[in-house]
Amino acid sequence: MTIGIGLEAYLDAWAGTDSGRTAVASALLALAEAGLELAEIVGGGDLVTNQAAIVGDNAGGDAQKALDVRSHEVVVAALKRTSAVAMVASEEADDTETLNEGGLVVVATDPLDGSSNIDTNISIGTIFSILPMTETGNPFLVPGRNQLAGGYVVYGPHLDLAFTLGEGTHVFTYDRGAGAFRMVAENVTIAPTTREYAINASNYRHWSEGIRAWVDDCLAGADGPLGTDYNMRWVGSLVADTSRILSRGGVFLYPGDSRKGYAKGRLRILYEANPIAMMIEQAGGTASNGRQPILDIEVTELHQRTGLVFGAAEEVARIERYEANPAGSGSSPLFGNRGLFRT
Numbered sequence: 001m002t003i004g005i006g007l008e009a010y011l012d013a014w015a016g017t018d019s020g021r022t023a024v025a026s027a028l029l030a031l032a033e034a035g036l037e038l039a040e041i042v043g044g045g046d047l048v049t050n051q052a053a054i055v056g057d058n059a060g061g062d063a064q065k066a067l068d069v070r071s072h073e074v075v076v077a078a079l080k081r082t083s084a085v086a087m088v089a090s091e092e093a094d095d096t097e098t099l100n101e102g103g104l105v106v107v108a109t110d111p112l113d114g115s116s117n118i119d120t121n122i123s124i125g126t127i128f129s130i131l132p133m134t135e136t137g138n139p140f141l142v143p144g145r146n147q148l149a150g151g152y153v154v155y156g157p158h159l160d161l162a163f164t165l166g167e168g169t170h171v172f173t174y175d176r177g178a179g180a181f182r183m184v185a186e187n188v189t190i191a192p193t194t195r196e197y198a199i200n201a202s203n204y205r206h207w208s209e210g211i212r213a214w215v216d217d218c219l220a221g222a223d224g225p226l227g228t229d230y231n232m233r234w235v236g237s238l239v240a241d242t243s244r245i246l247s248r249g250g251v252f253l254y255p256g257d258s259r260k261g262y263a264k265g266r267l268r269i270l271y272e273a274n275p276i277a278m279m280i281e282q283a284g285g286t287a288s289n290g291r292q293p294i295l296d297i298e299v300t301e302l303h304q305r306t307g308l309v310f311g312a313a314e315e316v317a318r319i320e321r322y323e324a325n326p327a328g329s330g331s332s333p334l335f336g337n338r339g340l341f342r343t
């Protein structure tokens, strides 16, 4: 058990003398430093800057807020300070940026996740994916399976850094007294079944038949084909919804829908879905676009979107079955309470 160990000591022991691992550890420490700096800024709210003010648009077409831009600058500056990181790709930049010639890894980041919550004093965060630098081609345009690490910092009631290095998912909390991140959960596990889901239900009319059928059956609760009452939670910050699922289970859905520009949902594969999917898989859960594992999807564009369903493995599998065959789902009059998918 290494509960209580400081982040640096943990990473030192993990990296040993391996140069590839040392580069990943350096990138992670730089991201932790950026997280600390941003925690101070976020914690100051509008005393620090008019954080929720709209200042432009990003490559994905979302309004860019002052804190989005500041977070991008802080994360990129921290990564630049370590020679390990060759390039960065960010939600807030159209193109990749070269940071250090000879760096062994590259970092993709959503520097500020949950922008719509900035001025509501609800948890927001920073998401990151660490990939190997390649000799040829674009090192970011590879399936998420190639990731060396994935993680996030969440600026919530406490400051957490959660990540996977490909061997389990671990959570560190910032110990303000000690001035260090210390491990609070090692090898987190997500239960395969759940009765709690997270989805922005206002998009109901835009969803596919399968997602609507599954939500209908959750809402029918103990009286419906799933035979159990479900609870619903939706923070509106992917990092905070992920943090809850790592801590007490559940499933999250942001599926593609029929709104213009939402055919592949809202979330971006490179710096949102992939790192979260790696953490979730490493915690025993699964992450899917409704048809295939997120980590197997070809990445062809930096700001590519994907439908995202992740968390409790059996519930994710059930949602995939509803997507594949909504007519055969528990809510179909043909199947009723004896639905094929009743559990």
Ligand SMILES: O=P(O)(O)OC[C@H]1O[C@](O)(COP(=O)(O)O)[C@@H](O)[C@@H]1O
Pocket (backbone or CB within 6 Å): 062, 091, 110, 112, 113, 114, 115, 116, 200, 236, 237, 238, 239, 254, 266, 267
């Ligand atoms: O406002 P919606 O459509 O419910 O979307 C919420 C989702 O959008 C996001 O805020 C997108 O991330 P950004 O804030 O980084 O753009 C997620 O954190 C969240 O899960």
Ligand SMILES: [Mg+2]
Pocket (backbone or CB within 6 Å): 110, 112, 113, 114, 238, 272
């Ligand atoms: Mg985001």
Ligand SMILES: [Mg+2]
Pocket (backbone or CB within 6 Å): 068, 091, 110, 111, 112, 113, 114, 115
């Ligand atoms: Mg963002």
